[in-house]
Amino acid sequence: MEKKEASNKTSAGGNVPGMQLNRTLTDLNINSEKQTEASSKDAPVDFETAMNVAGFGTFNILLLISALPAAMATVLETSVVSYILPSAECDLKLTLIDKGLLNGITYVGMITSAILWGYVADTKGRKKLLITGYLTNIISILGAACSQNVIQLMVFKFISGFIMCGPFAVLMSYLSELHGxxxxxxxxxxxGLMFSLGNILLPVVALGVLPSHWDFQILGLQFHSWQIFLALSTIPCLLGGALLSFFPESPKFLMSQGRNAEALRIFQRIYAMNNRKPREDYPIKELINEQSSSEKTSDDASTVSIATIEESIPKEKETVKPKLPIKEKKPKLSLRQGLQQLRPLLRKPYLGLSLQVYLINFAILLGQNTLRLWMPQMFASIEEYEQRHGTEDATMCTILEYSVNKTQSQITQTAINKCEVIITAASYTNNITVAITSCVGYLLAGFVINRIGSKMLLAICSIIAGLCAIGLYFSISALSTLIIISVSVSVGSISAMSVISSSVDLFPTSLRTMIVSLAMMFGRTGSILGNILFPIFMSLGCIPPFIMLAFVMFSAGIMSAFLPSTRKTVLK
Structure with a gap:
């Protein structure tokens, strides 16, 4: 009995250490799981994760509201001249070629500064360029409003295009990089919808200003209603530059530059505004380092070289001026960085893809901007033709022939045959209809694009625009012309935005603004070429201009079929 009791005690006592060991192991497992969870929470995250956690809310809505006048300023800059051509025809003694050059001169300025602005935005940041660009452009717009002849107007519109190229490309990248x-x-x-609202605003303002026929002098300068109209286009630039100054730099850009602490503070700010919580509640504490080792090496080398120069200055004080080496070195570093930024686009895997984007944008904007910028002139000619001849059955070919003959007769004006332009409110109502149609088109595209993707939307809209160009040749009335132009301009605008949307997804942050700038440079080249060729083809006959428009839009649709799909692509 004593042995059994002893053995029972021993066995009972032997279980105590075993139970304690199990509990200890369990506690260790729990602690390790907690540590793993804590470490996973504190682990560095990428841009997409950080932006998704920040959410969508008050910050984003205020940003989009502030971006509205900025987007409108871009539209006004590229379109405002097309609305003054009928009014300024006599004051500036414009020929058909003059009208084409005035429509395209803004794009010439944009082309000359495309690479410059792309480099500045991708190396120096988005926000400063936006604010500086919009506010500086006010000066050139006022200069254009004071122009007394066609040469002065072309010069100031060229300067405006040079300045506005930067904000136009950067605004797209900036908004994309502040959303998941x-x-x-x-x-x-x-x-794109904002651009459409700008296209609505433009004819509405034209409706109230251009038919007024104002004529007065200030400091020896003659002013007319079309110059007042130009001056009013400074308002969106002022609002856009002022409102965007309240928003932060792109966190994606900051992460690509290795400035993660600044980017994290911006994510915290977005999170706090969207969720109405303190910034400290933002759960992410660290961001991944997106700088490649080559960039770090380059930066370290640059730092070392500059430090070496600075250290050498005291030793050379007796014989060499101290600041001279630094002044000589900085431009070389900037030039080298600019060339290095272009290098990835000139070799695989981005060479073929970038060329494809360039050609598509060239074709789309050649067709789209040619029709869009000649549209106010065409509608004004339709209205004038109907008033003079008392008919509403004006075919497109009849209108083109009338417009060509009328412009040529204005050049050879005499005291008896005085230059006269009929501008009424009805001349701009059709433009408002087209702009509203484009606005509705963008609303529909916003719902469709996530389902079919930018690539498919681009192909479909380009083909429809090509069919509309053919339909214009067969148009038999002002109403049918209005319907066809409305559909063509709407789907053409969506095609242009789809190219940019695809470009943003296909290329990394370090190349994004550069690729958009280069793509727009090729597109603007197409715009210039189209606006010069269109009046030349008009003088040759009715069918050549419409064949040109149909050909380029069909070409864009076919080329877009070979683009990679960008549906739900993670931002690089």
């Missing part, structure tokens, strides 16, 4: 992939495609389409 869930909203990014829609944001680009929403930007």
């Amino acid at each position: 992939k869930k909203y990014r495609s829609r944001i680009v389409m929403l930007l």
Whole structure:
């Protein structure tokens, strides 16, 4: 009995250490799991994760509201001249070629500064360029409003184009980089909607100003209603530059530059505004380092070289001026950085893809901007023709022939045959209809793009625009012309925005603004070429200008079929 009791005690006592060991192991497992969770929470995250956690809310809505006048300023800059051509025809003694050059001169300025602005935005940041660009452009707009002849007007419009190229490309990148992939495609389409609102605003203002026939002098300068109209286009630039100054730099850009602490503070700010919580509640504490080792090496080398120069200055004080080496070295570093930024676009894997984007944008904007910028002149000619001849059955070919003959007769004006232009409110109502149609088109595209993707939307809209160009040749009335132009301009604008949307997704942050700038440079080259060729083809006959428009839009649709799909692509 004593042995059994002893053995029972021993066995009972032997279980105590075993139970304690199990409990200890369990506690260790729990602690390790907690540590793993804590470490996973504190682990560095990428841009998409940080932006998704920040959410979508008050910050984003205020940003889009502030971006509205900025987007409108871009539209006004490229379109405002097309609305003054009928009014300024006599004052500036414009020929058909003059009208084409005035429509395209802004794009010439944009082309000359495309690479410059792309480099500045991708190396120095988005925000400063936006604010500086919009506010500086006010000066050139006022200069254009004071122009007394066609040469002065062309010079100031060239300067405006040079300045506005930067903000136009950067605004797209800036908005895309302040939204997660869930909203990014829609944001680009929403930007297109803002452009459409600008296209609505433009004819509405023209409706109230241009038919007034104002004529007065200030300091020996003659002013007319079309110059007042030009001066009013400074307002969106002023609002856009002022409102965007309240928003932060792109966190994606900061992460690409290795400035993660600044980017994290911006994510915290967005999170706090969207969720109405303190910034400290933002759960992410660290961001991944997006700088490649080559960039770090380059930066370290640059730092060392500059430090070496600075250290050598005291030793050379007796024989060499101290600041001279630094002044000589900085431009070389900037030039080298600019060339290095272009290098990835000139070799695989981006060479073929970038060339494809350039050609598509060239074709789309050649067709789209040619029709869009000649549209006010065409509608004004339709209205004038109907008033003079008392008929509403004006075919497109009849209108083109009338417009060509009328412009040629204005050049050879005499005291008896005085230059006269009929401008009424009805001349701009059709433009408002087209702008509203484009606005509705962008709304529909915003819902469709996430389902079919930018690539498919681009192909479909380009083909429809090509069919509309053919339909214009067969148009038999002012109403049918209005319907066809409305559809063509709407789908053409969506095609242009789809190219940009695809470009944003296909290329990394370090190349994004550069690729958009270069793509727009090729597109603007197409715009210039189209606006010069269109009046030349008009003088040759009715069918050549419409064949040109149909050909380029069909070409863009075919080329877009070979682009990689960008549906729900993570931002690089």
